[in-house]
Amino acid sequence: MASFKTALGAQELTDKKAGLWRALLAEFFGTMLLNFFGCGAVITQNVVAIALAFGLAVAGAVQGIGHVSGGHINPAVTFGLLAIGKIPVVRALLYVIAQSVGAIAGSAMIRALSPEKMEPFLGLVSLAPGVTPVQGLGVEFFLALILVIVVCGACDGAKPESKGIAPLIIGLAVTVGHIVGVPRTGAGMNPARSLGSSVVMGSFENHWLYWVGPILGGIAGGLIYTHAIGPAKEPELPKNYSSVATEEKELHRLTTRKGTPA
Secondary structure (H helix, E strand, O other), rough: HHHHHHHHHHHOOHHHHOOOOHHHHHHHHHHHHHHHHHHEEEEEEHHHHHHHHHHHHHHHHHHHHHHOOOOOOOHHHHHHHHHHOOOOHHHHHHHHHHHHHHHHHHHHOOOOOOOOOHHOOOOOOOOOOOOOOOHHHHHHHHHHHHHHHHHHHHHOOOOHHOOOOOHHHHHHHHHHHHHHHHHHHOOOOHHHHHHHHHHHHOOOOOOOHHHHHHHHHHHHEEEEEEEEOOOOOOOOOOHHHHHHHHHHHHHHHHHHHHHHOO
């Protein structure tokens, strides 16, 4: 029963030390920035520029809020980490709500600060001509799959050498995903990001696949890293020769004292 309560995580709602509310604010703010800067770059109509904008926005957000919430800013990442027990259920669900609201706020701000002629270029995701919903689902699945595998690898506690550059590594994974995904699906890669644009622009065509694909891909990525690839192993600690030497000196001292005449 105790393990079930821990997995559910309901106690975090009242535990001030858990920092849940600060984490929710961080996820809201991070996803808001993602949609503002990422979707704001769509006006360039340049795939590389759009990919870099999203990737660098993610890297910046993760660097800024990662110490508070883990820097998920993506329901696919949250569900992926939930599937491998890295985050309790209640926190995961609240994260997704905060991310979704933040994405809507970011898209609303970029639309409010853009002239009407830019409205067709505010990041609304859609399937490219000729791309079927099944193909789009597959693309979104693999975009999230690679992202969550990279997140797990970059944030693996047994790889301290990658801790400092983890935000950049994650941002580059987002960049690669957008280079592949933009010409096909618009590269949702993030259900909250897709929702923000859809709500603000009032269009939900094939919107389901921008949730189902990334979430399934995120879960698969987490499970593959944990159970197939395998997390990094903790480095073996060196033997503490100094403590042994100290014990030997103490033994020698006691032995010498015992053999000394009174």
